[in-house]
């Protein structure tokens with residue numbers, strides 16, 4: 001059964017078993033968790049950061065942006081959470097998914113020390129080390 005809305009639950013820690021239709025928000029960890037809105041039972045973790053998701057709470061309901069694309073699940077569901085309601089997004093082409101992943105990876109690569117997403121491969125960044133720069137300068 002697909003879920004039509006998510007009720008915010010502000011928690012300190014995520015419970016072991018999430019209930020469908022609840023959006024658990026652990027603000028201390030800047031992370032939310034819910035069960036996939038398609039009803040498949042997969043746990044969806046949405047960390048909040050400038051390069052992940054942003055949440056807004058209007059006092060009653062929560063909105064998340066950007067959309068949630070569960071490409072790693074069998075269901076491949078894709079939806080928005082707007083004012084607590086699930087709004088299904090159209091099917092995205094594989095190309096659009098890959099482009100989105102590239103953008104994600106690039107955005108994350110600019111923030112060193114961040115753990116990478118499970119299915120996002122980060123490109124190697126070839127920034128010369130400080131020592132290298134220093135050596136160059138010595139030679140110069």
Ligand SMILES: [Zn+2]
Nearest residue numbers: 036038040075
């Ligand atoms: Zn699902």
